[in-house]
Amino acid sequence: MATLNDVAKVAKVSISTVSRVVSGSNLISKATVEKVKRAMDEVNYHPNAVAKSLANNMRTKIIGLVLPRDTYGVFHNQFFMDAMSGITRCAQEHGYYIMNAYQGKENNHTNIRDMIKSGWIDGAILTTVEDDDQNVKYLEKKEVPYALIGTPANGNHAISVDNDNIKAMDDVCQMLIDKGLKRLALICGDRKFIYNKHRYTGYENALNRNGITVDEDLIVVCEDDFMHGYNAMKKLSNMHIDAVVTTDDILAFGAIQYMNENNATVPITGFNNTMITETFYPHLTSVDIRAEQLGYEACRMLIDRLENGRSDDRIMKQVETRIVHRKSTESSGRV
Amino acid sequence: MATLNDVAKVAKVSISTVSRVVSGSNLISKATVEKVKRAMDEVNYHPNAVAKSLANNMRTKIIGLVLPRDTYGVFHNQFFMDAMSGITRCAQEHGYYIMNAYQGKENNHTNIRDMIKSGWIDGAILTTVEDDDQNVKYLEKKEVPYALIGTPANGNHAISVDNDNIKAMDDVCQMLIDKGLKRLALICGDRKFIYNKHRYTGYENALNRNGITVDEDLIVVCEDDFMHGYNAMKKLSNMHIDAVVTTDDILAFGAIQYMNENNATVPITGFNNTMITETFYPHLTSVDIRAEQLGYEACRMLIDRLENGRSDDRIMKQVETRIVHRKSTESSGRV
DNA sequence: TCAGAGTATGCAAACGCTTGCATGGAGAAA
DNA sequence: TTTCTCCATGCAAGCGTTTGCATACTCTGA
Numbered sequence: 001m002a003t004l005n006d007v008a009k010v011a012k013v014s015i016s017t018v019s020r021v022v023s024g025s026n027l028i029s030k031a032t033v034e035k036v037k038r039a040m041d042e043v044n045y046h047p048n049a050v051a052k053s054l055a056n057n058m059r060t061k062i063i064g065l066v067l068p069r070d071t072y073g074v075f076h077n078q079f080f081m082d083a084m085s086g087i088t089r090c091a092q093e094h095g096y097y098i099m100n101a102y103q104g105k106e107n108n109h110t111n112i113r114d115m116i117k118s119g120w121i122d123g124a125i126l127t128t129v130e131d132d133d134q135n136v137k138y139l140e141k142k143e144v145p146y147a148l149i150g151t152p153a154n155g156n157h158a159i160s161v162d163n164d165n166i167k168a169m170d171d172v173c174q175m176l177i178d179k180g181l182k183r184l185a186l187i188c189g190d191r192k193f194i195y196n197k198h199r200y201t202g203y204e205n206a207l208n209r210n211g212i213t214v215d216e217d218l219i220v221v222c223e224d225d226f227m228h229g230y231n232a233m234k235k236l237s238n239m240h241i242d243a244v245v246t247t248d249d250i251l252a253f254g255a256i257q258y259m260n261e262n263n264a265t266v267p268i269t270g271f272n273n274t275m276i277t278e279t280f281y282p283h284l285t286s287v288d289i290r291a292e293q294l295g296y297e298a299c300r301m302l303i304d305r306l307e308n309g310r311s312d313d314r315i316m317k318q319v320e321t322r323i324v325h326r327k328s329t330e331s332s333g334r335v
Numbered sequence: 336m337a338t339l340n341d342v343a344k345v346a347k348v349s350i351s352t353v354s355r356v357v358s359g360s361n362l363i364s365k366a367t368v369e370k371v372k373r374a375m376d377e378v379n380y381h382p383n384a385v386a387k388s389l390a391n392n393m394r395t396k397i398i399g400l401v402l403p404r405d406t407y408g409v410f411h412n413q414f415f416m417d418a419m420s421g422i423t424r425c426a427q428e429h430g431y432y433i434m435n436a437y438q439g440k441e442n443n444h445t446n447i448r449d450m451i452k453s454g455w456i457d458g459a460i461l462t463t464v465e466d467d468d469q470n471v472k473y474l475e476k477k478e479v480p481y482a483l484i485g486t487p488a489n490g491n492h493a494i495s496v497d498n499d500n501i502k503a504m505d506d507v508c509q510m511l512i513d514k515g516l517k518r519l520a521l522i523c524g525d526r527k528f529i530y531n532k533h534r535y536t537g538y539e540n541a542l543n544r545n546g547i548t549v550d551e552d553l554i555v556v557c558e559d560d561f562m563h564g565y566n567a568m569k570k571l572s573n574m575h576i577d578a579v580v581t582t583d584d585i586l587a588f589g590a591i592q593y594m595n596e597n598n599a600t601v602p603i604t605g606f607n608n609t610m611i612t613e614t615f616y617p618h619l620t621s622v623d624i625r626a627e628q629l630g631y632e633a634c635r636m637l638i639d640r641l642e643n644g645r646s647d648d649r650i651m652k653q654v655e656t657r658i659v660h661r662k663s664t665e666s667s668g669r670v
Numbered sequence: 671t672c673a674g675a676g677t678a679t680g681c682a683a684a685c686g687c688t689t690g691c692a693t694g695g696a697g698a699a700a
Numbered sequence: 701t702t703t704c705t706c707c708a709t710g711c712a713a714g715c716g717t718t719t720g721c722a723t724a725c726t727c728t729g730a
Contacts, residue, residue, distance in 0.1 A: 001393075001454065003716055014680045019718060029678060049453035050393060051716030053385045054685045058336075060385060062434070067419075074610050077412040084402075088435050092446075097455065099397070100423050100433045111427075118384035119336065119686095120432065226614045250614060257616065260595070275409050276611070279561045279585060281592065338686055349710045354688060364708060386686030389715045454716095 002043040011039035022047055061096045063087075063302065064112045064121040066135060068128040069104040073224070075248065075272050079291045083127055083149060086295030094303045096122075103128055103135065113138050123302050125149065125295075147302040149294050151194050152316075159305060161297045161317045163289050165195045168321040169202030170209075172245055172269050172287060175323060177210050181242035181267065181332070184212075187232040187255060189224040189247045199247045199271065222251075229254020237335050243267040249274045252284055252328070265333035273324050283326035293319050337378040346374035357382055397432045398422075398637065399447045399456040401470060403463040404439040408559070410583065410607050414626045418462055418484060421630030429638045431457075438463055438470065448473050458637050460484065460630075482637040484629050486529050487651075494640060496632045496652040498624050500530045503656040504537025505544075507580055507604050507622060510658060512545050516577035516602060516667070519547075522567040522590060524559040524582045534582045534606065557586075564589020577669060578602040584609045587619055587663070600668035608659050618661035628654050 004015040004022075011018065013036060020028050021036040028036075039045075053060045065087060071077050084098075091098050099121060101112040112135050115121045124146040129136055131153070139146045147159040173184055186203045189196045200221075207214050218239060220232035229251035236244065237258070246252040249270035259265055270277055270286035277284040297317055304310075339350040339357075346353065348371060355363050356371040363371075374380075388395040400422060406412050419433075426433050434456060436447040447470050450456045459481040464471055466488070474481045482494040508519055521538045524531045535556075542549050553574060555567035564586035571579065572593070581587040584605035594600055605612055605621035612619040632652055639645075 005716080015717085016680060016682095016719080017678085019716095020679090023718085027678065032678080046452040046454075048393070048716055049455050050385055050388045050395060051454075051685095052718080054389050054687090054715090055717040055719085057685075057718095058383070058385060065435075071413075071416050072610075074409055074413075074614065077416045077610070078406075078409075081406055081412045081415060084435065085437070088437060097450065098435045100400075100419065100435060102420075102423060115432065117381040119381075120384050226616070253615070275407075275412070279409065280588070280615070281561070340686080350687080351689080351710060351712095352708085354686095355709090358688085362708065367708080383686055386715090387688080389685090389717090390687040390689085392688095392715075 001048070002045040003048070004045075006043045007036065007039045007045050010042055011036045058119055059122055060120060062099050062121045063091060063096050063299070064101050064115045064124040065098050066101045066103055066112050066124060066126045066128065069102050073250065074276055075250070075274050078274050079272070079289075080127060082291035083295035083298075086292035086297075087125060087299045088295075089292075090296045090299035090303070094300075096299075096303060103130065116142055116144055123147075123306050125298050125302060129153070145302060145305045147298040147305075149298045151198075153194070159298070159301045159315050161294055161301065161319060163195070163294070163321050164318045165198035165321075166202040166205065168287050168289070169199040169245065169247075169271075170206045171202075171321070172271075172323060173203055173206030174210070176243045176245070176267065176269070176329070177206065177212070179267075179329075179332075182212055183215075183218065183240060183242045185218040185236045185239065185241045185244045186220070187229060187236075187244060187246040187251045188219065188221045189251065191221060196247050203245060224248050224250060226250050226254040226257070230258045233258035237262065237264065239335075241266055241335050242332070243269075243329070245269045247271050249277055249284060249286055252286075253280060256280075256282070256284075256328075259335065264335040265331070266335045267329040267332060269323075269329060277324070277326065282328045285326045285329040286324055288322045288324050290319050290321065336383070337380040338383070339380075341378045342371065342374045342380050345377055346371045393454055394457055395455060396430055397434050397456045398426060398634070399436050399450045399459040400433050401436045401438050401447050401459060401461045401463065404437050408585065409611055410585070410609050413609050414607070414624075415462060417626035418630035418633075421627035421632075422460060422634045423630075424627075425631045425634035425638070429635075431634075431638060438465065451477055451479055458482075458641050460633050460637060464488065480637060480640045482633040482640075484633045486533075488529070494633070494636045494650050496629055496636065496654060498530075498629070498656050499653045500533035500656075501537040501540065503622050503624070504534040504580065504582075504606075505541045506537075506656070507606075507658060508538055508541030509545070511578045511580070511602065511604070511664070512541065512547070514602075514664075514667075517547055518550075518553065518575060518577045520553040520571045520574065520576045520579045521555070522564060522571075522579060522581040522586045523554065523556045524586065526556060531582050538580060559583050559585060561585050561589040561592070565593045568593035572597065572599065575669060576601055577667070578604075578664070580604045582606050584612055584619060584621055587621075588615060591617070591619075591663075600666070602664040602667060604658075604664060612659070612661065617663045620661045620664040621659055623657045623659050625654050625656065 004018045007018045008015045018036055021033050088098050112124055126148045149161055151162045152160050188200050191197045204214050220235055222228035222232050233255035244255055249272055252268050252270035270284045273286040273288040277286045297319055339353045342353045343350045353371055356368050423433050447459055461483045484496055486497045487495050523535050526532045539549055555570055557563035557567050568590035579590055584607055587603050587605035605619045608621040608623040612621045
């Protein structure tokens with residue numbers, strides 16, 4: 001690999017001059033710039049990032065990305081792949097690289113703390129935090145900038161990005177109400193997850209705003225899987241429901257399964273817009289949470305912080321969701 | 336951050352001595368080692384990886400991981416997440432880090448070529464290659480070691496790891512035949528993909544070995560999605576089939592959908608053991624392709640090559656698959 | 671013609687680490 | 701006591717950059 005020195009020799013200038021040409025300094029004369037650029041081409045020079053980092057006060061332009069140790073369910077895999085894609089796209093646009101870490105116990109998996117100790121990374125993006133998260137603690141202690149995808153459980157996160165889940169579910173309900181559907185049932189995943197809690201609130205908000213009484217009998221709270229969706233629908237049958245909204249595509253498909261078995265049909269919506277919405281039938285109306293965009297924004301905010309060093313902001317950015325209309329809400333029915 | 340110098344001062348030795356203690360050289364006396372270790376603790380020293388790389392002839396112990404630009408379908412997301420997990424686990428075990436790149440056109444996404452040019456990575460793992468792959472070309476040209484997950488299309492890949500898809504499908508068929516099921520239908524995805532071609536072969540092999548004539552009428556080749564699985568099953572109905580084997584879980588669920596609608600039931604198997612096998616009903620017998628293990632092995636072989644520098648081996652390693660038995664093959668039926 | 675201002679370039683230290691070579695001291699052998 | 705080994709340690713160069721400071725050159729204006 002060619003070095004500054006090699007270029008300098010060919011161009012017959014000092015390495016400082018070459019370095020300045022590389023970094024686009026405007027101190028150098030046009031003629032010299034040309035000469036040096038030709039030399040760079042000739043020896044096929046590319047700046048060495050490692051040496052650069054050493055000289056640049058240890059700034060590597062690498063960002064650590066913390067992924068969950070285990071993904072579970074269809075949704076999570078897709079979410080993280082999409083988020084990663086957005087993160088990496090943003091990083092690329094700003095000349096940064098992404099290094100993978102895993103949430104978790106000590107030596108188990110590559111750890112963000114090791115990356116910090118060894119000086120590899122300038123900052124971190126967390127896609128997942130646990131209660132009393134050790135990574136967060138470490139990042140705070142070492143004053144390493146970081147961004148969080150999701151809503152911070154407590155207030156100590158400097159930068160975060162998430163959907164407005166309250167509004168997202170509100171929009172879904174409003175959309176159905178606008179179709180003249182009044183008795184909306186809700187199948188809601190575990191409310192220990194803040195997004196489920198928010199989606200629940202969104203449902204209530206929409207109904208209240210439209211003067212529809214929230215009827216507890218039309219709400220089932222359960223775990224986030226197919227069978228619970230199925231059972232929830234069983235409970236809801238014969239309740240004269242106009243439509244069903246759910247907090248997860250899987251729940252919706254569980255409900256659909258029950259309806260299929262009972263030759264019933266009613267408009268239904270999912271959430272997260274996973275690939276199964278367009279895989280299984282009926283194609284499911286769902287909420288696109290824009291995981292790619294969430295990743296992109298998290299990365300952008302982090303880089304902004306890294307480069308401009310605002311120290312005290314606790315920014316929380318919201319990414320717009322979007323309803324994707326499909327067959328499952330096209331025709332009407334009652335159950 | 337503390338440096339060798341800081342430790343040296345506290346321990347009252349030279350930085351060379353400290354460096355030797357850190358790297359575990361056996362030239363240093365017990366007493367000095369103790370003294371230095373105490374000093375390291377005192378100043379909370381951690382070796383700086385950037386400086387280390389510079390001094391170590393530019394070896395960074397970072398591996399580039401090339402992911403596909405777009406993932407499509409449920410299977411792919413899960414596959415890459417699992418493979419990444421295995422790769423990262425192995426990397427961690429050997430003191431390496433993983434840096435993300437994306438397959439693809441120039442400035443679009445972080446590019447493995449940039450990582451090589453700037454000297455960040457020692458080697459690369461490819462999870463996906465295109466025809467006439469530019470990354471492969473570049474890696475070969477620059478003599479950067481790399482490993483490939485999947486079966487190389489042509490012969491120029493130094494290291495690769497894949498399943499034995501022929502045997503995997505053969506095993507599935509044998510398992511069904513052992514249950515006394517003779518007329519096995521095959522729903523096979525597009526054979527432009529080598530794994531589908533291999534799975535097709537595995538089906539033929541099993542039947543031939545068991546003296547069962549391969550009946551073209553029982554084989555449907557189609558694209559890899561739900562609707563094609565559905566249509567394939569429609570074609571196969573009334574053919575007096577004892578069981579159906581497929582090359583993808585999605586195809587199997589498409590077929591199941593058709594059967595459900597027609598109140599038919601027949602043993603059926605999927606492939607890839609995606610999460611939908613345990614999400615939708617009936618839970619689907621499928622082939623675990625061990626994506627985590629594929630990732631792990633690819634990484635292990637690459638690191639072996641990086642550390643021991645065998646230059647000419649074209650190793651191709653096969654990872655064992657495993658049939659996961661579930662409800663879909665428990666009872667019998669005919670269609 | 672010359673001082674002064676500005677512009678273009680070079681020198682060398684620094685970033686934190688590794689490592690070949692030099693050196694000093696302890697112990698063994700004579 | 702002297703010489704020779706061997707072990708433990710230190711010195712300093714080097715890895716490829718960046719950058720503050722010094723310097724040399726070119727103009728301008730008096």
